[in-house]
Amino acid sequence: MPFVRGETPSSWRSDFFVEHLMHYAGQIPKWEGLRDERYVYARYFEQSPPFEFFHDLETDPMQLVNLAGDPRYRTALDRARRRTNTLRDSYGGPFAVYKKPEPRKPNVVLIISDDQAWTDFGFMGHPVIETPHIDALARDGAAFTRGYVPTALCRASLATLATGLYPHQHGLTGNDPTIALEMQGPTYWNDPRYRELNAQLIANIDKMPTLPRLLADRGYVSFQSGKWWEGSYARGGFTDGMSHGDPDRGGRHGDDGLAIGREGLQPIFDFIEGAGDNPFFVWYAPFLPHTPHTPPDRLLQKYQSEGRAVELTRYYAMCEWLDETVGELMTYLEQNGLDDDTLVVFVSDNGWIQKTPQTATPPDWFTSFAPRSKQSPYDGGTRTPIILRWPSVIAPARYETLASTIDIVPTILHATGASVPTDLPGVNLMKAVEGRTIPRAAIFGEGFAHDIADINDPAKSLLYRWCIQGQWKLILTYDGAVHRYAMVHPRAHRSPELYDLIADPHETTNVAAEHPEIQAWLSERISRWWPLR
Incomplete structure (x- = not known):
C-alpha cells in the first residue's frame, strides 16, 4: 500500500499479485504470479500443464535457481499456488474480456479399505501394524482423523461412497434381502426369491446420479x-x-473384481494407459484386509x-498387504507423471475388531469380527480416517473436523468442477483445506440389519441411529428385524447411550444418566435429521 515516510500504515500487505497480458487471442494472460516477503512465484499458460518458476529471495536474491521441482519447497510452492488463485479470482484482471480459467480436471483415485479399524494404521498410532504408504498419503495430504461412515456394513457403505446419500436415502441398507432363515451362503443367494428381490435392490442404482455418471458429464472415464x-x-x-x-457366474459383491490387489493391479494400469488425454476416475476397493485372511x-x-x-x-499382515498395494499404485502414478495432479482419496468402508479365542462373545457368535465393531454403531465399526491427497493443491495437514463418507462425493465433484446435485447431504471437505468453515455442527449415522426386512421400507430393518456433535455421541436403539444376524445385535438394553469421545474414545462408559440435557438435545437432532413415520 502507498504511504509516506513518518506515517504508520493502517495495515501492511505481505504479498501482491502480478500478471502480464498478451493483447491477442482474446487477451489471455500469458503469465501470472505472486511476490511475497520471501518468495517469487510465476506460471506460464502457453504450456499444459503450466510451466512454473519459484524462487527463494533469502537464498537466491538474483532469482537464478528455479525451485519449483525441489521437494523441500513443496509446501511453500503449494501455498503460493493457492494464494495466486485467490488473488487472481478476486481481482479478475484489468480487461472486461478476461475470463476465469475453466476449473481443473484432476484425475481421481478412490481407495477403499475393506474391514479395517480406524486405529489400525501407523499414522493413527497403532503400535504394531506398519502402513508406510498410507501413512505417506496422510503425511502429504489432508488427514481427517475423525471421519465416519454412516453405516458399518459393506454394501450400504459402498453405496454411500458411490452416491453421496445416506443408506435410508439410497435404499441399500443391508447386504442381502430377507428370504428364509434356515438358508446360508450360495444356497441363499441362488434361491429364485433372493435373486428377484436383489434385482430390485440393484435397480436402485440405475436411477441415481452416481459419482461416475456425474464425472462423465465433465468428460471423465471411470x-x-x-x-x-x-x-x-x-x-x-x-x-x-471388472465386475460382471x-x-x-457367481456375481454378488464384486466377482472378478475381487482379484484386484490380491492378484496385482495390472487392470487399473491398463485402464489408465488407455484413458489417453481423458481425465480418469478409479474406484479401487480391494478385498483387503477383508477375510479370508490369507496374507x-x-x-x-x-x-x-x-x-x-x-x-x-x-x-x-493383511493390513500391511493392503498398504503394499497402495504403495504400488502410488508408485505407478508417480512414475507416469500423474502424481501431482491426481486427487487420491483414502477411506475404509467400515471398521473391524479382530476376534480371537480370548475375545468375550455370546455363545452363538459365529463371525470373525468381535462385538462393537462391524455392523455396530460404535466407533469400532463406524469410524475411519479420511485422507485427501492432491500435491498441486492440498497442503499437508491434520484435521480434527468431523467428517463423513457422505462428504466424499461432493468433495470430489467440487474438486473436478462437476455439477453437484442440490439434494446431497454431505459437505465439501476442501473448505476445511482452504481454511474456510464447514457449515455443519453434527454428523449422523444409522445401523440396519444385515438382511433387509423390506426393500421398500428402510425403517423395518432399523437397529440404531446415532449423532456426534463436538465431544458427544448419542446412540439410540430400535426394534428392526435382524433375521440371520440376530446374535450380532443382541440389544439387551434399549436405553440411550451417550459417550464422551474425547475422554472415552473407545466408548466404555455410558454417561447418559449424568447428562440428560445433552441426551435430549442430541435425540432431538436425530429426530429432525431423519423423521421416522
Whole structure:
C-alpha cells in the first residue's frame, strides 16, 4: 500500500499479485504470479500443464535457481499456488474480456479399505501394524482423523461412497434381502426369491446420479475394481470395470473384481494407459484386509510373535498387504507423471475388531469380527480416517473436523468442477483445506440389519441411529428385524447411550444418566435429521 515516510500504515500487505497480458487471442494472460516477503512465484499458460518458476529471495536474491521441482519447497510452492488463485479470482484482471480459467480436471483415485479399524494404521498410532504408504498419503495430504461412515456394513457403505446419500436415502441398507432363515451362503443367494428381490435392490442404482455418471458429464472415464454389489460396473455408471454381476457366474459383491490387489493391479494400469488425454476416475476397493485372511507368508512371519493369537497375526499382515498395494499404485502414478495432479482419496468402508479365542462373545457368535465393531454403531465399526491427497493443491495437514463418507462425493465433484446435485447431504471437505468453515455442527449415522426386512421400507430393518456433535455421541436403539444376524445385535438394553469421545474414545462408559440435557438435545437432532413415520 502507498504511504509516506513518518506515517504508520493502517495495515501492511505481505504479498501482491502480478500478471502480464498478451493483447491477442482474446487477451489471455500469458503469465501470472505472486511476490511475497520471501518468495517469487510465476506460471506460464502457453504450456499444459503450466510451466512454473519459484524462487527463494533469502537464498537466491538474483532469482537464478528455479525451485519449483525441489521437494523441500513443496509446501511453500503449494501455498503460493493457492494464494495466486485467490488473488487472481478476486481481482479478475484489468480487461472486461478476461475470463476465469475453466476449473481443473484432476484425475481421481478412490481407495477403499475393506474391514479395517480406524486405529489400525501407523499414522493413527497403532503400535504394531506398519502402513508406510498410507501413512505417506496422510503425511502429504489432508488427514481427517475423525471421519465416519454412516453405516458399518459393506454394501450400504459402498453405496454411500458411490452416491453421496445416506443408506435410508439410497435404499441399500443391508447386504442381502430377507428370504428364509434356515438358508446360508450360495444356497441363499441362488434361491429364485433372493435373486428377484436383489434385482430390485440393484435397480436402485440405475436411477441415481452416481459419482461416475456425474464425472462423465465433465468428460471423465471411470474404472471399477474390487468390491461392488450393484450388478455390473456399468449399472453404477462406470465406463469400464471388472465386475460382471451375473448371478449365474457367481456375481454378488464384486466377482472378478475381487482379484484386484490380491492378484496385482495390472487392470487399473491398463485402464489408465488407455484413458489417453481423458481425465480418469478409479474406484479401487480391494478385498483387503477383508477375510479370508490369507496374507503372503513373508508378512505372516513378520507379525508372528510369542503370545499373539494367530487370528490377530493374520489380520495385521493383511493390513500391511493392503498398504503394499497402495504403495504400488502410488508408485505407478508417480512414475507416469500423474502424481501431482491426481486427487487420491483414502477411506475404509467400515471398521473391524479382530476376534480371537480370548475375545468375550455370546455363545452363538459365529463371525470373525468381535462385538462393537462391524455392523455396530460404535466407533469400532463406524469410524475411519479420511485422507485427501492432491500435491498441486492440498497442503499437508491434520484435521480434527468431523467428517463423513457422505462428504466424499461432493468433495470430489467440487474438486473436478462437476455439477453437484442440490439434494446431497454431505459437505465439501476442501473448505476445511482452504481454511474456510464447514457449515455443519453434527454428523449422523444409522445401523440396519444385515438382511433387509423390506426393500421398500428402510425403517423395518432399523437397529440404531446415532449423532456426534463436538465431544458427544448419542446412540439410540430400535426394534428392526435382524433375521440371520440376530446374535450380532443382541440389544439387551434399549436405553440411550451417550459417550464422551474425547475422554472415552473407545466408548466404555455410558454417561447418559449424568447428562440428560445433552441426551435430549442430541435425540432431538436425530429426530429432525431423519423423521421416522
